[in-house]
Amino acid sequence: MKRQKTPMVLKIKQVITIIIVGLIVIWFLTPLVLITISAFASPSDYYQIDKVIPTHFTLSQFKSLFFELEAWKAILTSIKVAVVTMLLSFVIGLPAGYALSRYIFPGKNFLKLLILATRMFPLMILAIPLLIIFMRMGVSDSIWGTSLAHTAMVLPMIILISSSILSGVSVDYEEAAMIFGLSRIQAFFKITLPLALPGLAASAIFAFIISWNEVFVATILTLTNRTLPAHILKTAMASPDYFKFTGGFIMAIPAMVFIFFVRRHLVTMWGISLK
Amino acid sequence: MKEREGKIRLVKVKLKGLKKYFGKVKAVDDISLEINPGEFVVLLGPSGCGKTTLLRCVSGLEVVTTGKVFFDEDDVTYLSPKDRNISMVFQNYAIWPHMTVNNNIGFPLRIKRYSQKEIEKRVNWAAELLGIDNLLDRYPVQLSGGQRQRVAVARAIVMEPKVLLMDEPLSNLDALLRVRMRAEIRKLQENLKVTTIYVTHDQVEAMTMGNRIAVLNQGILQQFGSSEEIYHNPVNTFVAGFIGSPQMNFIEVEIVSQGKELFLKTKGLEVSLLDKYKDKVSKLSGKRKYILGVRPEHIYVSGRAQTDKVAATKGKVYFAELLRSDTVLHLEKEFGFLVVKAPGDLKIKEGKEIEILVDLLRIHLFDKDTGKAIF
Amino acid sequence: MISFSLREKNWIPYLLFLPVLIYLAGFIGYPLLKALQLAFSSEEGKFGLENFITLTQDSTFWKALKNTLYLLITIVPLQVILAFLLALFVNSRFKGYMTVLYIISIPLALSDVSAALMSYNIFTSHGFLNKFLMKFGFIENPIYFFGLGLSSRAFWVIVLTELWRATPLVFVILLASLQMISKDYFEAADVFGFSKWQKFFHITLPLTMPSLQSALLIRTLFAFQIFGVVWLLSGRDIPILAGEVYYQQAELNNFRLAATYGFIIALICIIISWVYITLLRTKHLEMER
Ligand SMILES: Nc1ncnc2c1ncn2[C@@H]1O[C@H](COP(=O)(O)OP(=O)(O)OP(=O)(O)O)[C@@H](O)[C@H]1O
Numbered sequence: 001m002k003r004q005k006t007p008m009v010l011k012i013k014q015v016i017t018i019i020i021v022g023l024i025v026i027w028f029l030t031p032l033v034l035i036t037i038s039a040f041a042s043p044s045d046y047y048q049i050d051k052v053i054p055t056h057f058t059l060s061q062f063k064s065l066f067f068e069l070e071a072w073k074a075i076l077t078s079i080k081v082a083v084v085t086m087l088l089s090f091v092i093g094l095p096a097g098y099a100l101s102r103y104i105f106p107g108k109n110f111l112k113l114l115i116l117a118t119r120m121f122p123l124m125i126l127a128i129p130l131l132i133i134f135m136r137m138g139v140s141d142s143i144w145g146t147s148l149a150h151t152a153m154v155l156p157m158i159i160l161i162s163s164s165i166l167s168g169v170s171v172d173y174e175e176a177a178m179i180f181g182l183s184r185i186q187a188f189f190k191i192t193l194p195l196a197l198p199g200l201a202a203s204a205i206f207a208f209i210i211s212w213n214e215v216f217v218a219t220i221l222t223l224t225n226r227t228l229p230a231h232i233l234k235t236a237m238a239s240p241d242y243f244k245f246t247g248g249f250i251m252a253i254p255a256m257v258f259i260f261f262v263r264r265h266l267v268t269m270w271g272i273s274l275k
Numbered sequence: 276m277k278e279r280e281g282k283i284r285l286v287k288v289k290l291k292g293l294k295k296y297f298g299k300v301k302a303v304d305d306i307s308l309e310i311n312p313g314e315f316v317v318l319l320g321p322s323g324c325g326k327t328t329l330l331r332c333v334s335g336l337e338v339v340t341t342g343k344v345f346f347d348e349d350d351v352t353y354l355s356p357k358d359r360n361i362s363m364v365f366q367n368y369a370i371w372p373h374m375t376v377n378n379n380i381g382f383p384l385r386i387k388r389y390s391q392k393e394i395e396k397r398v399n400w401a402a403e404l405l406g407i408d409n410l411l412d413r414y415p416v417q418l419s420g421g422q423r424q425r426v427a428v429a430r431a432i433v434m435e436p437k438v439l440l441m442d443e444p445l446s447n448l449d450a451l452l453r454v455r456m457r458a459e460i461r462k463l464q465e466n467l468k469v470t471t472i473y474v475t476h477d478q479v480e481a482m483t484m485g486n487r488i489a490v491l492n493q494g495i496l497q498q499f500g501s502s503e504e505i506y507h508n509p510v511n512t513f514v515a516g517f518i519g520s521p522q523m524n525f526i527e528v529e530i531v532s533q534g535k536e537l538f539l540k541t542k543g544l545e546v547s548l549l550d551k552y553k554d555k556v557s558k559l560s561g562k563r564k565y566i567l568g569v570r571p572e573h574i575y576v577s578g579r580a581q582t583d584k585v586a587a588t589k590g591k592v593y594f595a596e597l598l599r600s601d602t603v604l605h606l607e608k609e610f611g612f613l614v615v616k617a618p619g620d621l622k623i624k625e626g627k628e629i630e631i632l633v634d635l636l637r638i639h640l641f642d643k644d645t646g647k648a649i650f
Numbered sequence: 651m652i653s654f655s656l657r658e659k660n661w662i663p664y665l666l667f668l669p670v671l672i673y674l675a676g677f678i679g680y681p682l683l684k685a686l687q688l689a690f691s692s693e694e695g696k697f698g699l700e701n702f703i704t705l706t707q708d709s710t711f712w713k714a715l716k717n718t719l720y721l722l723i724t725i726v727p728l729q730v731i732l733a734f735l736l737a738l739f740v741n742s743r744f745k746g747y748m749t750v751l752y753i754i755s756i757p758l759a760l761s762d763v764s765a766a767l768m769s770y771n772i773f774t775s776h777g778f779l780n781k782f783l784m785k786f787g788f789i790e791n792p793i794y795f796f797g798l799g800l801s802s803r804a805f806w807v808i809v810l811t812e813l814w815r816a817t818p819l820v821f822v823i824l825l826a827s828l829q830m831i832s833k834d835y836f837e838a839a840d841v842f843g844f845s846k847w848q849k850f851f852h853i854t855l856p857l858t859m860p861s862l863q864s865a866l867l868i869r870t871l872f873a874f875q876i877f878g879v880v881w882l883l884s885g886r887d888i889p890i891l892a893g894e895v896y897y898q899q900a901e902l903n904n905f906r907l908a909a910t911y912g913f914i915i916a917l918i919c920i921i922i923s924w925v926y927i928t929l930l931r932t933k934h935l936e937m938e939r
């Protein structure tokens with residue numbers, strides 16, 4: 001008779017699982033580990049052809065990147081731009097996400113499609129017209145201009161993700177609150193929002209990350225107030241290789257940290273939103 | 276389809292010391308049962324008592340903590356569900372959302388390589404039986420709760436399983452449909468003669484459908500027997516109280532002997548014991564506390580008794596529920612309320628004192644501490 | 651199901667959408683129209699197809715189109731299959747699967763610039779791969795992956811980098827849909843005698859199909875915008891459509907041609923979406939009451 005699980009089969013299964021996990025970890029982590037090593041490696045080790053793993057480490061690339069090339073300024077700009085983007089996209093996008101999650105109305109699918117459609121264009125071609133608009137508004141070459149452009153890029157994602165997260169909070173709770181005397185708006189702020197907060201915070205972080213990562217619109221829109229990626233693209237790319245690695249490493253740090261904080265919500269965030 | 280083809284043997288289902296713990300929760304606690312080939316057994320018990328869990332252990336969806344499950348002499352405890360040749364109606368239906376009703380019912384047959392013609396025949400037969408033949412092309416999202424449930428039942432009965440498991444398959448149907456379905460399922464089972472385990476918490480369903488009933492409470496098997504046994508000879512206060520509506524009266528009493536006679540006595544009621552009970556009672560210790568149990572339908576309003584072996588007492592009507600078919604009287608007594616089920620044509624005003632007669636043949640006595648029945 | 655059953659003023663959802671619509675109209679719609687106008691205007695500002703004619707006569711355009719399609723048909727299927735396998739694996743919920751989920755997700759938040767630099771770090775002539783192979787005597791001289799005439803090597807480096815960088819997004823989408831399949835459906839399948847494969851083909855696959863399709867669509871659309879990695883690793887040695895937009899705009903300041911390239915990308919994307927949406931429909935979701 002067939003047994004459901006014999007110890008032998010279980011053991012083989014375990015070994016296979018471990019092997020697959022090992023392969024996954026190697027595949028996904030190797031590039032990260034290697035760039036970390038290269039970011040700190042001394043240039044002479046890098047150019048020594050028979051030295052696979054460098055033995056001398058230095059902070060000199062960081063120093064010159066930060067101070068001589070003034071990356072610290074760019075980092076500050078990047079953070080400001082990302083925060084403004086995050087707030088702006090939430091204030092504007094959350095109501096729409098709520099509408100998508102809670103109402104059925106004529107044109108809903110059309111609006112959803114319209115929002116998705118904005119992702120079909122290479123957003124780079126917007127840069128020049130945007131530059132003209134910002135010059136008229138008097139916000140060209142400022143954190144505001146970049147933030148406004150980034151918000152336009154992030155908005156569709158924020159709307160879809162927040163609607164998926166709000167859909168995860170059952171309408172029943174909200175309706176129950178309304179039966180017990182809260183208004184629709186009170187019910188949202190007292191019941192739904194607290195329940196959805198962790199997920200929404202995670203998507204806010206994503207808005208931050210997208211803005212932090214964006215290079216090309218930022219490059220075109222600014223001259224002096226460059227964000228970090230734009231700055232690195234313009235300076236480090238014209239520098240020796242080891243500067244590039246240090247730059248790449250610095251840009252990757254927030255990504256790794258933030259993903260760690262939002263890892264529980266990754267799946268909910270992307271899950272339903274893309275239906 | 277009417278008669279089961281002879282080649283499929285009926286199986287006996289045997290559970291031996293079955294336990295299923297979820298951490299500290301003892302969902303099923305040491306249950307042993309033997310179900311005869313072709314028998315219809317009902318699992319009955321309050322919500323959360325472990326009925327579903329027990330069924331899932333039999334189906335193999337749940338891996339038992341300890342104990343064994345046998346189909347005939349085969350130990351199937353660790354056999355995966357698909358190899359057990361069973362079918363099941365799930366409490367939450369679990370009909371597949373991406374298949375039409377037609378496919379939901381027919382797909383398991385396709386898996387078992389039935390011919391297309393046979394599948395069609397069976398699906399139509401089951402759909403007609405359950406009154407869902409007009410819904411065959413719909414998807415589950417387009418069905419009401421009761422309709423989904425009927426699809427789940429249809430899916431289970433088109434198979435030719437060794438064992439048929441049903442978890443509250445009628446819970447979501449309206450009263451009329453439920454009564455009809457009860458009869459249909461019973462008739463179907465009699466025709467197919469498939470060994471069936473049927474879960475319900477509706478005692479009327481249990482009483483009318485099962486060859487035998489297993490009463491569960493808190494994961495423990497309380498009593499396993501025919502509806503008659505369970506109704507007339509409950510083994511403990513739980514079974515006695517759970518079966519029957521309105522609930523059995525429980526009255527704390529003392530045992531008193533006067534000469535050759537034995538009495539069960541409390542303030543406001545004195546019941547003499549018939550000879551057949553005396554043996555059992557005389558051996559008991561006088562120090563312990565006892566509970567007299569008597570069903571409301573075994574207390575008669577004066578003048579309506581069918582027997583003269585009764586104990587008379589009086590009580591004031593506190594409240595009368597007029598159900599028209601019956602009248603349920605709540606009488607105020609020294610020991611609390613006494614519930615009496617009287618005929619519906621009785622005209623009694625609340626506040627009036629009436630005489631009632633307790634049927635001496637139909638009384639039960641329980642040990643108060645253990646709850647076990649003495650008789 | 652998800653909507654309020656209460657009767658309410660039906661302009662509320664539109665009101666909630668208004669800020670978004672205004673914002674998008676201002677900062678995407680209007681610039682887009684401007685870009686469109688650019689694409690259809692000649693050097694002197696007259697309306698016409700001049701730019702399109704210029705493009706089709708340029709061999710770079712055809713190369714870019716070809717390369718973009720090559721990248722698309724190499725990367726997208728591999729990515730979706732890989733992501734699906736990963737999602738199935740993680741969904742089996744072995745001990746420590748959360749950590750694996752985290753590790754797989756890291757590239758999700760990396761910019762394409764970072765990713766390209768990481769790849770460059772490995773494959774450049776002084777990179778880890780070459781040093782490693784030389785150290786252990788597999789090769790005498792470094793293998794050059796980047797540079798003129800090496801575009802087929804660079805192509806595969808780009809494919810690898812994109813697989814590394816963008817598979818996690820598909821993975822997360824698919825994992826989410828796997829996790830949403832109720833356990834009950836598999837239990838019912840168990841009871842009714844489905845084998846492992848039958849469960850996969852008749853329950854898992856059809857129920858993840860909508861997500862699989864949207865993942866496929868999204869990846870296809872994004873593939874037309876792959877740019878950062880290609881640009882940093884091979885410059886214009888491997889011309890691609892999105893890269894030409896940047897080149898025309900940022901390096902040559904030829905806004906009209908940049909807009910024309912952009913318009914063509916958008917056109918292809920619209921056609922593909924339309925084909926996807928009309929061809930692939932999931933009945934059991936659509937007919938919801
Ligand atoms: N997966 C589980 N994990 C932990 N506890 C569980 C699990 N499944 C059931 N239980 C617990 O086991 C007990 C028995 O549950 P079961 O579902 O068998 O009850 P039931 O008799 O079917 O009830 P109902 O009539 O309400 O369906 C309950 O106390 C329940 O909380």
Ligand SMILES: [Mg+2]
Pocket residue numbers: 326327328366442
């Ligand atoms: Mg149950």
